Amino acid sequence: MATIQHASYDDWQRIYGDVYEALPEPPARSCPNCGHHALRLEFVASERDRMGYAMFWCDFCLFGIWVSRTWVPTGVPFHPYGLSEEELRAIVPEYTVVYPPADEDPEDFEEVEF
Numbered sequence: 001m002a003t004i005q006h007a008s009y010d011d012w013q014r015i016y017g018d019v020y021e022a023l024p025e026p027p028a029r030s031c032p033n034c035g036h037h038a039l040r041l042e043f044v045a046s047e048r049d050r051m052g053y054a055m056f057w058c059d060f061c062l063f064g065i066w067v068s069r070t071w072v073p074t075g076v077p078f079h080p081y082g083l084s085e086e087e088l089r090a091i092v093p094e095y096t097v098v099y100p101p102a103d104e105d106p107e108d109f110e111e112v113e114f
């Protein structure tokens, strides 16, 4: 299952936008990378203000993006901050994170280690 990454960060972001807009409906779009209908979107956020981050990935090819600082829409379940590595792994597989091209504004960019 060695799928090669060919979707750009922009492709992923565009699909993420569509999926996010459609919440709480499950992702209706197919993976920009492999074309399978296996996209998953999970949030980890604060229970106080529902601000947190999102993990958006494909269960088939295991590529995806990491979205920092997003708001979890009302009615959409999320996981609380402070999950252990094991708890996180039970929810999210180890996927390859696609980052924006290095020549874009790196202002909000943080290296995320899984």
Ligand SMILES: [Zn+2]
Pocket: 031, 032, 033, 034, 035, 036, 038, 058, 059, 060, 061, 062, 063
């Ligand atoms: Zn895929």
